[in-house]
Amino acid sequence: xxxxxxxxxxxxxxxxxxxxxxxxxxxxxxxxxxxxxxxxxxxxxxxxxxxxxxxxxxxxxxxxxxxxxxxxxxxxxxxxxxxxxxxxxxxxxxxxxxxxxxxxxxxxxxxxxxxxxxxxxxxxxxxxxxxxxxxxxxxxxxxxxxxxxxxxxxxxxxxxxxxxxxxxxxxxxxxxxxxxxxxxxxxxxxxxxxxxxxxxxxxxxxxxxxxxxxxxxxxxxxxxxxxxxxxxxxxxxxxxxxxxxxxxxxxxxxxxxxxxxxxxxxxxxxxxxxxxxxxxxxxxxxxxxxxx
Amino acid sequence: xxxxxxxxxxxxxxxxxxxxxxxxxxxxxxxxxxxxxxxxxxxxxxxxxxxxxxxxxxxxxxxxxxxxxxxxxxxxxxxxxxxxxxxxxxxxxxxxxxxxxxxxxxxxxxxxxxxxxxxxxxxxxxxxxxxxxxxxxxxxxxxxxxxxxxxxxxxxxxxxxxxxxxxxxxxxxxxxxxxxxxxxxxxxxxxxxxxxxxxxxxxxxxxxxxxxxxxxxxxxxxxxxxxxxxxxxxxxxxxxxxxxxxxxxxxxxxxxxxxxxxxxxx
Numbered sequence: 001x002x003x004x005x006x007x008x009x010x011x012x013x014x015x016x017x018x019x020x021x022x023x024x025x026x027x028x029x030x031x032x033x034x035x036x037x038x039x040x041x042x043x044x045x046x047x048x049x050x051x052x053x054x055x056x057x058x059x060x061x062x063x064x065x066x067x068x069x070x071x072x073x074x075x076x077x078x079x080x081x082x083x084x085x086x087x088x089x090x091x092x093x094x095x096x097x098x099x100x101x102x103x104x105x106x107x108x109x110x111x112x113x114x115x116x117x118x119x120x121x122x123x124x125x126x127x128x129x130x131x132x133x134x135x136x137x138x139x140x141x142x143x144x145x146x147x148x149x150x151x152x153x154x155x156x157x158x159x160x161x162x163x164x165x166x167x168x169x170x171x172x173x174x175x176x177x178x179x180x181x182x183x184x185x186x187x188x189x190x191x192x193x194x195x196x197x198x199x200x201x202x203x204x205x206x207x208x209x210x211x212x213x214x215x216x217x218x219x220x221x222x223x224x225x226x227x228x229x230x231x232x233x234x235x236x237x238x239x240x241x242x243x244x245x246x247x248x249x250x251x252x253x254x255x256x257x258x259x260x261x262x263x264x265x266x267x268x269x270x271x272x273x274x275x276x277x278x279x280x281x282x283x284x285x286x287x288x289x290x291x292x
Numbered sequence: 293x294x295x296x297x298x299x300x301x302x303x304x305x306x307x308x309x310x311x312x313x314x315x316x317x318x319x320x321x322x323x324x325x326x327x328x329x330x331x332x333x334x335x336x337x338x339x340x341x342x343x344x345x346x347x348x349x350x351x352x353x354x355x356x357x358x359x360x361x362x363x364x365x366x367x368x369x370x371x372x373x374x375x376x377x378x379x380x381x382x383x384x385x386x387x388x389x390x391x392x393x394x395x396x397x398x399x400x401x402x403x404x405x406x407x408x409x410x411x412x413x414x415x416x417x418x419x420x421x422x423x424x425x426x427x428x429x430x431x432x433x434x435x436x437x438x439x440x441x442x443x444x445x446x447x448x449x450x451x452x453x454x455x456x457x458x459x460x461x462x463x464x465x466x467x468x469x470x471x472x473x474x475x476x477x478x479x480x481x482x483x484x485x486x487x488x489x490x491x492x493x494x495x496x497x498x499x500x501x502x503x504x505x506x507x508x509x510x511x512x513x514x515x516x517x518x519x520x521x522x523x524x525x526x527x528x529x530x531x532x533x534x535x536x537x538x539x540x541x542x543x544x545x546x547x548x549x550x551x552x553x554x555x556x557x558x
Contacts, residue, residue: 191428
Protein backbone atom coordinates (compact mmCIF):
# COMPACT_ATOMS: atom_id res chain seq x y z
CA UNK A 1 0.00 0.00 0.00
CA UNK A 2 1.27 3.44 -0.86
CA UNK A 3 1.98 5.71 2.08
CA UNK A 4 0.76 9.08 0.90
CA UNK A 5 1.93 10.90 4.00
CA UNK A 6 5.53 9.89 3.36
CA UNK A 7 7.40 13.02 2.39
CA UNK A 8 10.73 12.63 0.57
CA UNK A 9 13.82 12.20 2.73
CA UNK A 10 16.98 13.63 1.20
CA UNK A 11 20.49 14.89 1.80
CA UNK A 12 22.48 17.61 0.10
CA UNK A 13 26.04 18.85 -0.05
CA UNK A 14 26.48 22.49 -1.00
CA UNK A 15 28.90 22.61 -3.96
CA UNK A 16 32.06 24.71 -3.86
CA UNK A 17 32.64 24.60 -0.13
CA UNK A 18 36.03 23.12 0.69
CA UNK A 19 35.59 21.99 4.25
CA UNK A 20 39.24 20.99 4.62
CA UNK A 21 40.18 24.65 4.49
CA UNK A 22 37.51 25.59 7.03
CA UNK A 23 38.52 26.81 10.45
CA UNK A 24 35.38 26.10 12.41
CA UNK A 25 33.27 23.08 11.61
CA UNK A 26 30.08 22.72 13.62
CA UNK A 27 26.80 20.87 13.39
CA UNK A 28 23.24 21.13 14.63
CA UNK A 29 21.07 18.05 15.00
CA UNK A 30 17.38 18.77 15.26
CA UNK A 31 15.52 15.64 16.35
CA UNK A 32 11.87 16.45 15.91
CA UNK A 33 8.99 14.16 16.73
CA UNK A 34 8.40 13.47 13.05
CA UNK A 35 11.62 14.40 11.22
CA UNK A 36 15.29 14.49 12.15
CA UNK A 37 17.62 16.98 10.55
CA UNK A 38 21.42 17.17 10.70
CA UNK A 39 23.11 20.34 9.46
CA UNK A 40 26.87 20.79 9.05
CA UNK A 41 28.34 24.28 8.69
CA UNK A 42 31.85 25.33 7.79
CA UNK A 43 32.88 28.76 9.08
CA UNK A 44 29.22 29.68 9.38
CA UNK A 45 28.38 28.61 5.80
CA UNK A 46 25.94 25.81 5.10
CA UNK A 47 27.93 22.79 3.94
CA UNK A 48 25.73 19.68 4.10
CA UNK A 49 22.47 18.51 5.57
CA UNK A 50 20.04 15.63 5.74
CA UNK A 51 16.33 15.42 6.42
CA UNK A 52 14.80 12.10 7.39
CA UNK A 53 11.94 10.51 9.25
CA UNK A 54 12.42 10.14 13.02
CA UNK A 55 12.27 6.47 13.98
CA UNK A 56 11.07 4.92 17.22
CA UNK A 57 14.40 5.66 18.91
CA UNK A 58 15.68 9.25 19.13
CA UNK A 59 19.40 8.40 19.55
CA UNK A 60 19.27 6.16 16.45
CA UNK A 61 17.47 8.83 14.47
CA UNK A 62 20.05 11.43 15.46
CA UNK A 63 22.88 9.09 14.48
CA UNK A 64 21.33 8.16 11.14
CA UNK A 65 20.65 11.80 10.23
CA UNK A 66 24.23 12.75 11.11
CA UNK A 67 25.75 9.81 9.21
CA UNK A 68 23.68 10.67 6.17
CA UNK A 69 24.67 14.33 6.24
CA UNK A 70 28.34 13.29 6.35
CA UNK A 71 27.93 10.71 3.58
CA UNK A 72 30.12 11.30 0.54
CA UNK A 73 31.69 14.49 1.94
CA UNK A 74 34.90 12.86 3.17
CA UNK A 75 34.22 14.50 6.52
CA UNK A 76 34.07 12.35 9.64
CA UNK A 77 32.18 12.96 12.86
CA UNK A 78 35.54 13.66 14.60
CA UNK A 79 36.18 16.53 12.18
CA UNK A 80 33.25 18.44 13.67
CA UNK A 81 34.40 20.62 16.53
CA UNK A 82 31.11 21.25 18.24
CA UNK A 83 27.65 19.66 17.87
CA UNK A 84 24.45 20.96 19.41
CA UNK A 85 21.28 18.94 19.75
CA UNK A 86 17.89 20.61 19.48
CA UNK A 87 14.24 19.70 18.94
CA UNK A 88 11.86 17.48 20.84
CA UNK A 89 14.42 14.65 21.10
CA UNK A 90 17.43 16.92 21.75
CA UNK A 91 18.46 15.20 24.98
CA UNK A 92 18.85 12.00 22.96
CA UNK A 93 21.64 13.12 20.66
CA UNK A 94 24.50 11.01 22.03
CA UNK A 95 27.32 12.80 20.20
CA UNK A 96 26.17 16.36 20.96
CA UNK A 97 28.15 18.48 23.41
CA UNK A 98 25.09 20.36 24.59
CA UNK A 99 21.46 21.13 23.81
CA UNK A 100 19.57 24.34 23.06
CA UNK A 101 15.79 24.66 22.74
CA UNK A 102 14.33 24.56 19.25
CA UNK A 103 12.65 27.93 19.84
CA UNK A 104 16.02 29.67 20.14
CA UNK A 105 17.44 27.65 17.25
CA UNK A 106 14.57 28.40 14.88
CA UNK A 107 14.80 32.13 15.52
CA UNK A 108 18.57 32.06 15.04
CA UNK A 109 18.26 29.91 11.92
CA UNK A 110 15.57 32.13 10.38
CA UNK A 111 17.74 35.17 11.03
CA UNK A 112 20.52 33.50 9.06
CA UNK A 113 18.30 32.20 6.25
CA UNK A 114 16.31 35.37 5.61
CA UNK A 115 18.43 38.07 7.23
CA UNK A 116 18.25 40.45 10.19
CA UNK A 117 14.92 41.98 9.16
CA UNK A 118 13.00 38.89 10.34
CA UNK A 119 10.83 39.70 13.37
CA UNK A 120 8.28 36.88 13.38
CA UNK A 121 8.92 33.19 12.74
CA UNK A 122 6.10 30.71 12.42
CA UNK A 123 7.49 27.22 12.80
CA UNK A 124 5.04 24.58 11.63
CA UNK A 125 6.51 21.25 12.51
CA UNK A 126 5.39 17.67 12.63
CA UNK A 127 3.84 17.58 16.07
CA UNK A 128 3.80 21.16 17.20
CA UNK A 129 3.64 24.73 16.01
CA UNK A 130 5.37 27.75 17.45
CA UNK A 131 4.91 31.45 16.88
CA UNK A 132 8.20 33.19 17.67
CA UNK A 133 9.04 36.89 17.86
CA UNK A 134 12.69 37.86 17.62
CA UNK A 135 15.02 40.82 17.28
CA UNK A 136 17.53 41.74 14.56
CA UNK A 137 20.09 39.31 15.99
CA UNK A 138 17.63 36.42 15.90
CA UNK A 139 17.22 36.47 19.66
CA UNK A 140 13.82 35.33 20.91
CA UNK A 141 11.71 38.08 22.50
CA UNK A 142 8.46 36.12 22.90
CA UNK A 143 6.89 32.87 21.78
CA UNK A 144 3.72 30.81 21.92
CA UNK A 145 3.42 27.17 21.13
CA UNK A 146 0.92 24.39 20.70
CA UNK A 147 2.36 20.96 21.31
CA UNK A 148 -0.70 19.32 22.83
CA UNK A 149 -2.93 18.90 19.83
CA UNK A 150 -2.40 17.65 16.28
CA UNK A 151 -4.62 20.36 14.79
CA UNK A 152 -2.40 22.79 12.91
CA UNK A 153 0.58 20.44 12.75
CA UNK A 154 2.21 18.38 10.03
CA UNK A 155 0.83 15.17 11.54
CA UNK A 156 -2.69 16.48 10.95
CA UNK A 157 -1.82 17.10 7.31
CA UNK A 158 -0.33 13.61 7.01
CA UNK A 159 -3.62 12.14 8.26
CA UNK A 160 -5.46 14.01 5.51
CA UNK A 161 -2.98 13.07 2.77
CA UNK A 162 -3.52 9.45 3.74
CA UNK A 163 -7.29 9.75 3.94
CA UNK A 164 -7.57 11.36 0.52
CA UNK A 165 -4.80 9.31 -1.08
CA UNK A 166 -2.94 12.43 -2.20
CA UNK A 167 0.88 12.51 -1.95
CA UNK A 168 1.64 15.06 0.76
CA UNK A 169 3.83 17.25 -1.48
CA UNK A 170 0.88 17.71 -3.86
CA UNK A 171 -1.67 18.73 -1.23
CA UNK A 172 -0.98 22.47 -1.54
CA UNK A 173 -1.31 22.71 -5.34
CA UNK A 174 -4.38 20.48 -5.46
CA UNK A 175 -6.14 22.50 -2.79
CA UNK A 176 -6.36 25.42 -5.24
CA UNK A 177 -8.09 23.37 -7.94
CA UNK A 178 -11.53 24.39 -6.74
CA UNK A 179 -14.19 26.62 -8.32
CA UNK A 180 -14.69 28.53 -5.12
CA UNK A 181 -13.14 28.44 -1.70
CA UNK A 182 -15.21 26.19 0.61
CA UNK A 183 -15.88 26.88 4.28
CA UNK A 184 -13.07 25.51 6.47
CA UNK A 185 -13.57 22.09 8.07
CA UNK A 186 -15.41 22.98 11.29
CA UNK A 187 -13.93 20.40 13.70
CA UNK A 188 -10.68 21.42 15.32
CA UNK A 189 -9.76 17.91 16.47
CA UNK A 190 -8.00 15.98 13.67
CA UNK A 191 -9.93 12.81 14.55
CA UNK A 192 -13.26 14.62 14.22
CA UNK A 193 -12.08 16.60 11.18
CA UNK A 194 -11.34 13.27 9.51
CA UNK A 195 -14.91 12.06 10.19
CA UNK A 196 -16.20 15.37 8.90
CA UNK A 197 -14.12 15.00 5.73
CA UNK A 198 -15.47 11.49 5.16
CA UNK A 199 -18.97 12.97 5.42
CA UNK A 200 -18.08 15.66 2.85
CA UNK A 201 -16.70 13.07 0.43
CA UNK A 202 -19.93 11.08 0.78
CA UNK A 203 -21.85 14.21 -0.04
CA UNK A 204 -19.95 14.21 -3.31
CA UNK A 205 -17.25 16.79 -2.64
CA UNK A 206 -14.19 16.24 -4.84
CA UNK A 207 -11.03 15.66 -2.83
CA UNK A 208 -9.53 18.97 -3.98
CA UNK A 209 -12.39 20.76 -2.24
CA UNK A 210 -11.94 18.73 0.95
CA UNK A 211 -8.22 19.58 0.88
CA UNK A 212 -9.06 23.26 0.41
CA UNK A 213 -11.39 23.09 3.43
CA UNK A 214 -8.72 21.42 5.54
CA UNK A 215 -5.85 23.70 4.47
CA UNK A 216 -8.08 26.62 5.29
CA UNK A 217 -8.97 25.18 8.73
CA UNK A 218 -5.29 24.71 9.43
CA UNK A 219 -4.48 28.27 8.32
CA UNK A 220 -7.20 29.55 10.63
CA UNK A 221 -5.80 27.61 13.54
CA UNK A 222 -2.27 28.95 12.93
CA UNK A 223 -3.69 32.44 12.48
CA UNK A 224 -5.29 32.25 15.94
CA UNK A 225 -1.94 31.37 17.49
CA UNK A 226 -0.16 34.19 15.64
CA UNK A 227 -2.88 36.71 16.49
CA UNK A 228 -2.29 36.07 20.18
CA UNK A 229 1.39 37.00 19.97
CA UNK A 230 1.09 39.58 17.19
CA UNK A 231 2.85 39.55 13.83
CA UNK A 232 5.54 42.02 12.97
CA UNK A 233 7.19 41.97 9.57
CA UNK A 234 9.34 40.51 8.20
CA UNK A 235 7.38 37.33 8.64
CA UNK A 236 8.78 33.91 7.73
CA UNK A 237 7.60 30.31 7.95
CA UNK A 238 9.83 27.38 8.87
CA UNK A 239 9.15 23.66 9.22
CA UNK A 240 7.65 21.22 6.74
CA UNK A 241 4.32 23.01 6.34
CA UNK A 242 6.20 26.02 4.93
CA UNK A 243 6.37 23.97 1.72
CA UNK A 244 2.59 23.55 1.60
CA UNK A 245 1.35 26.57 -0.34
CA UNK A 246 -2.25 25.52 0.34
CA UNK A 247 -1.77 26.42 3.99
CA UNK A 248 0.76 29.24 3.47
CA UNK A 249 -1.33 31.24 0.93
CA UNK A 250 -4.45 30.91 3.06
CA UNK A 251 -2.57 31.95 6.19
CA UNK A 252 -1.21 34.99 4.36
CA UNK A 253 -4.77 35.84 3.30
CA UNK A 254 -5.97 35.63 6.93
CA UNK A 255 -3.07 37.74 8.16
CA UNK A 256 -3.11 40.26 5.33
CA UNK A 257 0.68 39.86 5.34
CA UNK A 258 2.92 37.90 3.00
CA UNK A 259 5.65 35.64 4.28
CA UNK A 260 9.09 36.14 2.77
CA UNK A 261 9.52 33.54 -0.01
CA UNK A 262 11.53 30.41 0.68
CA UNK A 263 15.20 30.95 -0.15
CA UNK A 264 16.03 28.05 -2.49
CA UNK A 265 19.42 27.71 -0.79
CA UNK A 266 17.82 26.63 2.45
CA UNK A 267 15.10 24.08 3.05
CA UNK A 268 12.70 25.62 5.63
CA UNK A 269 12.86 22.34 7.56
CA UNK A 270 16.51 22.90 8.52
CA UNK A 271 16.08 26.28 10.25
CA UNK A 272 16.44 24.67 13.70
CA UNK A 273 19.51 22.70 12.66
CA UNK A 274 21.15 25.79 11.13
CA UNK A 275 20.44 27.75 14.31
CA UNK A 276 21.99 25.00 16.42
CA UNK A 277 25.09 24.83 14.21
CA UNK A 278 25.47 28.62 14.44
CA UNK A 279 25.19 28.53 18.23
CA UNK A 280 27.85 25.81 18.15
CA UNK A 281 30.12 28.07 16.09
CA UNK A 282 29.64 30.90 18.57
CA UNK A 283 30.57 28.54 21.41
CA UNK A 284 33.74 27.40 19.61
CA UNK A 285 34.74 31.04 19.09
CA UNK A 286 34.03 31.86 22.71
CA UNK A 287 36.17 28.87 23.78
CA UNK A 288 39.06 30.10 21.63
CA UNK A 289 38.79 33.60 23.07
CA UNK A 290 38.83 32.28 26.61
CA UNK A 291 41.91 30.13 25.92
CA UNK A 292 43.82 33.17 24.72
CA UNK B 293 -37.43 0.32 39.22
CA UNK B 294 -39.80 2.80 40.87
CA UNK B 295 -43.49 2.08 40.31
CA UNK B 296 -45.57 4.65 38.50
CA UNK B 297 -48.92 6.15 39.30
CA UNK B 298 -51.98 4.13 38.27
CA UNK B 299 -53.26 6.71 35.79
CA UNK B 300 -49.97 6.50 33.92
CA UNK B 301 -50.46 2.84 33.17
CA UNK B 302 -50.65 1.65 29.64
CA UNK B 303 -48.75 4.61 28.34
CA UNK B 304 -46.20 3.65 25.74
CA UNK B 305 -43.50 6.13 24.80
CA UNK B 306 -40.18 5.95 23.01
CA UNK B 307 -36.87 7.70 23.42
CA UNK B 308 -34.37 7.85 20.59
CA UNK B 309 -30.77 8.86 21.06
CA UNK B 310 -29.02 9.71 17.79
CA UNK B 311 -25.36 9.64 18.77
CA UNK B 312 -22.22 10.23 16.74
CA UNK B 313 -21.64 6.52 16.21
CA UNK B 314 -24.86 4.66 17.08
CA UNK B 315 -28.60 5.27 17.38
CA UNK B 316 -30.24 3.85 20.48
CA UNK B 317 -34.00 3.42 21.01
CA UNK B 318 -35.85 2.54 24.20
CA UNK B 319 -39.57 1.77 24.24
CA UNK B 320 -41.12 2.25 27.62
CA UNK B 321 -44.44 1.13 29.07
CA UNK B 322 -45.44 1.75 32.69
CA UNK B 323 -41.87 2.52 33.57
CA UNK B 324 -40.80 -0.83 32.22
CA UNK B 325 -38.52 -1.17 29.27
CA UNK B 326 -40.29 -3.13 26.54
CA UNK B 327 -37.44 -3.14 24.10
CA UNK B 328 -34.08 -1.67 23.23
CA UNK B 329 -32.46 -1.41 19.84
CA UNK B 330 -29.17 -0.08 18.60
CA UNK B 331 -27.85 0.45 15.08
CA UNK B 332 -24.66 2.01 13.77
CA UNK B 333 -25.06 5.42 12.18
CA UNK B 334 -24.54 4.73 8.53
CA UNK B 335 -24.88 6.92 5.49
CA UNK B 336 -27.29 9.34 7.13
CA UNK B 337 -28.73 9.84 10.55
CA UNK B 338 -32.37 9.79 9.45
CA UNK B 339 -32.21 6.36 7.86
CA UNK B 340 -30.33 4.99 10.87
CA UNK B 341 -32.87 6.53 13.25
CA UNK B 342 -35.72 4.93 11.34
CA UNK B 343 -33.92 1.60 11.26
CA UNK B 344 -33.34 1.59 15.02
CA UNK B 345 -36.90 2.65 15.73
CA UNK B 346 -38.35 -0.09 13.48
CA UNK B 347 -36.14 -2.65 15.16
CA UNK B 348 -37.27 -1.57 18.64
CA UNK B 349 -40.92 -1.75 17.53
CA UNK B 350 -40.38 -5.23 16.11
CA UNK B 351 -38.73 -6.45 19.33
CA UNK B 352 -41.61 -5.04 21.39
CA UNK B 353 -44.22 -6.44 18.99
CA UNK B 354 -45.72 -3.00 18.48
CA UNK B 355 -46.68 -0.80 15.57
CA UNK B 356 -45.66 2.85 15.40
CA UNK B 357 -49.28 3.98 15.99
CA UNK B 358 -49.15 2.43 19.45
CA UNK B 359 -46.38 4.78 20.56
CA UNK B 360 -47.98 7.85 22.09
CA UNK B 361 -44.98 10.13 22.04
CA UNK B 362 -41.43 9.99 20.77
CA UNK B 363 -38.69 12.22 22.17
CA UNK B 364 -35.30 12.46 20.52
CA UNK B 365 -31.93 13.32 22.03
CA UNK B 366 -28.30 13.11 20.99
CA UNK B 367 -26.19 15.06 18.53
CA UNK B 368 -28.61 14.20 15.69
CA UNK B 369 -31.81 14.82 17.64
CA UNK B 370 -33.08 17.30 15.04
CA UNK B 371 -32.78 14.62 12.36
CA UNK B 372 -35.65 12.47 13.64
CA UNK B 373 -38.78 13.42 11.66
CA UNK B 374 -41.05 11.08 13.64
CA UNK B 375 -40.10 12.54 17.05
CA UNK B 376 -42.63 14.96 18.51
CA UNK B 377 -40.15 16.66 20.86
CA UNK B 378 -36.46 16.65 21.61
CA UNK B 379 -34.28 17.17 24.64
CA UNK B 380 -30.57 17.92 25.09
CA UNK B 381 -28.17 15.08 25.89
CA UNK B 382 -27.47 16.68 29.26
CA UNK B 383 -31.18 16.64 30.14
CA UNK B 384 -31.66 13.09 28.91
CA UNK B 385 -28.61 11.83 30.79
CA UNK B 386 -29.79 13.35 34.06
CA UNK B 387 -33.32 12.04 33.60
CA UNK B 388 -32.31 8.52 32.70
CA UNK B 389 -29.55 8.16 35.29
CA UNK B 390 -31.61 9.49 38.23
CA UNK B 391 -34.47 7.16 37.22
CA UNK B 392 -32.10 4.19 37.54
CA UNK B 393 -30.13 5.58 40.48
CA UNK B 394 -32.26 8.05 42.48
CA UNK B 395 -29.28 8.79 44.73
CA UNK B 396 -27.07 9.94 41.83
CA UNK B 397 -26.04 13.60 42.04
CA UNK B 398 -23.19 13.56 39.54
CA UNK B 399 -23.67 11.89 36.19
CA UNK B 400 -20.77 11.21 33.87
CA UNK B 401 -21.68 10.34 30.30
CA UNK B 402 -18.92 9.22 27.97
CA UNK B 403 -19.98 8.60 24.39
CA UNK B 404 -18.13 7.98 21.15
CA UNK B 405 -17.37 11.62 20.37
CA UNK B 406 -18.43 13.53 23.48
CA UNK B 407 -18.04 13.50 27.22
CA UNK B 408 -20.36 15.16 29.71
CA UNK B 409 -20.48 15.73 33.44
CA UNK B 410 -23.85 16.74 34.89
CA UNK B 411 -24.58 17.76 38.44
CA UNK B 412 -28.19 17.54 39.57
CA UNK B 413 -30.29 17.78 42.71
CA UNK B 414 -32.49 15.09 44.29
CA UNK B 415 -35.32 15.83 41.83
CA UNK B 416 -33.04 15.29 38.84
CA UNK B 417 -32.93 19.02 38.13
CA UNK B 418 -29.69 20.11 36.50
CA UNK B 419 -27.50 22.39 38.61
CA UNK B 420 -24.40 22.51 36.45
CA UNK B 421 -22.73 20.69 33.60
CA UNK B 422 -19.55 20.53 31.52
CA UNK B 423 -19.16 19.17 28.01
CA UNK B 424 -16.27 18.15 25.84
CA UNK B 425 -17.26 17.83 22.22
CA UNK B 426 -14.16 19.40 20.69
CA UNK B 427 -11.46 16.85 21.36
CA UNK B 428 -11.46 13.12 20.68
CA UNK B 429 -9.04 12.52 23.56
CA UNK B 430 -11.88 12.87 26.08
CA UNK B 431 -14.28 10.51 24.31
CA UNK B 432 -14.71 6.92 23.21
CA UNK B 433 -13.04 7.72 19.89
CA UNK B 434 -9.77 7.86 21.83
CA UNK B 435 -9.99 4.29 23.13
CA UNK B 436 -11.20 3.10 19.75
CA UNK B 437 -8.21 4.62 17.94
CA UNK B 438 -5.84 3.21 20.55
CA UNK B 439 -7.32 -0.29 20.32
CA UNK B 440 -6.66 -0.18 16.57
CA UNK B 441 -3.06 0.89 17.17
CA UNK B 442 -2.70 -1.87 19.77
CA UNK B 443 -4.45 -4.41 17.53
CA UNK B 444 -6.79 -5.45 20.31
CA UNK B 445 -10.55 -5.63 19.82
CA UNK B 446 -12.30 -2.70 21.47
CA UNK B 447 -14.50 -5.06 23.53
CA UNK B 448 -11.40 -6.80 24.89
CA UNK B 449 -9.54 -3.65 25.93
CA UNK B 450 -11.13 -3.54 29.39
CA UNK B 451 -10.34 -7.08 30.45
CA UNK B 452 -6.80 -6.98 29.11
CA UNK B 453 -6.01 -3.73 30.92
CA UNK B 454 -7.15 -5.18 34.24
CA UNK B 455 -4.32 -7.73 33.95
CA UNK B 456 -1.79 -4.91 34.17
CA UNK B 457 0.33 -4.68 37.26
CA UNK B 458 2.31 -1.64 36.22
CA UNK B 459 1.23 1.91 35.47
CA UNK B 460 3.01 3.23 32.37
CA UNK B 461 2.70 6.97 31.78
CA UNK B 462 1.36 8.28 28.47
CA UNK B 463 2.77 11.68 27.54
CA UNK B 464 0.60 12.52 24.56
CA UNK B 465 -2.80 14.05 25.15
CA UNK B 466 -3.89 14.26 21.54
CA UNK B 467 -5.39 11.10 20.02
CA UNK B 468 -3.26 11.46 16.89
CA UNK B 469 -0.05 11.80 18.92
CA UNK B 470 -1.08 9.04 21.33
CA UNK B 471 -1.39 6.63 18.39
CA UNK B 472 2.30 7.17 17.62
CA UNK B 473 3.13 6.81 21.31
CA UNK B 474 1.31 3.48 21.52
CA UNK B 475 3.27 2.27 18.49
CA UNK B 476 6.52 3.34 20.21
CA UNK B 477 5.49 1.52 23.39
CA UNK B 478 4.82 -1.62 21.36
CA UNK B 479 8.27 -1.30 19.74
CA UNK B 480 9.79 -0.88 23.20
CA UNK B 481 8.23 -4.27 24.07
CA UNK B 482 5.90 -2.83 26.72
CA UNK B 483 3.34 -5.52 27.64
CA UNK B 484 0.01 -4.94 25.91
CA UNK B 485 -1.91 -5.01 29.17
CA UNK B 486 0.23 -2.18 30.54
CA UNK B 487 -0.34 -0.14 27.38
CA UNK B 488 -4.09 -0.81 27.59
CA UNK B 489 -4.10 0.42 31.16
CA UNK B 490 -2.09 3.50 30.24
CA UNK B 491 -4.74 4.26 27.59
CA UNK B 492 -7.58 3.98 30.10
CA UNK B 493 -5.69 5.99 32.71
CA UNK B 494 -5.11 8.71 30.12
CA UNK B 495 -8.74 9.13 29.09
CA UNK B 496 -9.88 8.73 32.72
CA UNK B 497 -7.66 11.58 33.86
CA UNK B 498 -9.14 13.85 31.18
CA UNK B 499 -12.71 12.87 32.09
CA UNK B 500 -11.89 13.34 35.78
CA UNK B 501 -10.66 16.88 35.25
CA UNK B 502 -13.86 17.70 33.36
CA UNK B 503 -15.93 16.21 36.21
CA UNK B 504 -14.00 18.23 38.78
CA UNK B 505 -15.01 21.40 36.96
CA UNK B 506 -18.61 20.78 38.05
CA UNK B 507 -17.60 19.16 41.34
CA UNK B 508 -17.84 15.54 42.45
CA UNK B 509 -20.92 15.00 44.57
CA UNK B 510 -21.91 11.50 45.51
CA UNK B 511 -23.39 9.25 44.36
CA UNK B 512 -21.64 9.29 41.01
CA UNK B 513 -23.18 7.45 38.07
CA UNK B 514 -21.30 6.57 34.90
CA UNK B 515 -23.25 6.09 31.65
CA UNK B 516 -22.61 6.04 27.91
CA UNK B 517 -21.06 3.37 25.71
CA UNK B 518 -17.57 3.77 27.15
CA UNK B 519 -18.93 2.69 30.57
CA UNK B 520 -19.05 -0.85 29.14
CA UNK B 521 -15.27 -0.83 29.22
CA UNK B 522 -14.40 -2.21 32.67
CA UNK B 523 -10.81 -1.07 32.32
CA UNK B 524 -11.92 2.53 31.85
CA UNK B 525 -14.37 2.24 34.77
CA UNK B 526 -11.54 1.02 36.98
CA UNK B 527 -9.22 3.84 35.89
CA UNK B 528 -11.90 6.49 36.39
CA UNK B 529 -12.76 5.12 39.83
CA UNK B 530 -9.10 5.41 40.84
CA UNK B 531 -8.73 8.82 39.25
CA UNK B 532 -11.79 10.30 40.99
CA UNK B 533 -11.38 8.34 44.21
CA UNK B 534 -15.08 7.46 44.40
CA UNK B 535 -17.18 4.43 43.62
CA UNK B 536 -19.16 4.60 40.42
CA UNK B 537 -22.72 3.41 39.81
CA UNK B 538 -22.75 1.75 36.41
CA UNK B 539 -26.05 0.44 35.00
CA UNK B 540 -26.30 -2.81 33.03
CA UNK B 541 -26.95 -1.12 29.70
CA UNK B 542 -25.08 2.15 30.07
CA UNK B 543 -25.36 3.27 26.47
CA UNK B 544 -29.18 3.23 26.54
CA UNK B 545 -29.53 5.61 29.49
CA UNK B 546 -29.98 8.76 27.39
CA UNK B 547 -32.59 7.01 25.22
CA UNK B 548 -34.31 5.90 28.43
CA UNK B 549 -34.18 9.49 29.70
CA UNK B 550 -35.77 10.68 26.46
CA UNK B 551 -38.52 8.04 26.75
CA UNK B 552 -39.23 9.24 30.30
CA UNK B 553 -39.43 12.82 29.07
CA UNK B 554 -41.79 11.65 26.31
CA UNK B 555 -44.11 10.33 29.01
CA UNK B 556 -44.17 13.77 30.67
CA UNK B 557 -44.57 15.68 27.46
CA UNK B 558 -47.25 13.62 25.76
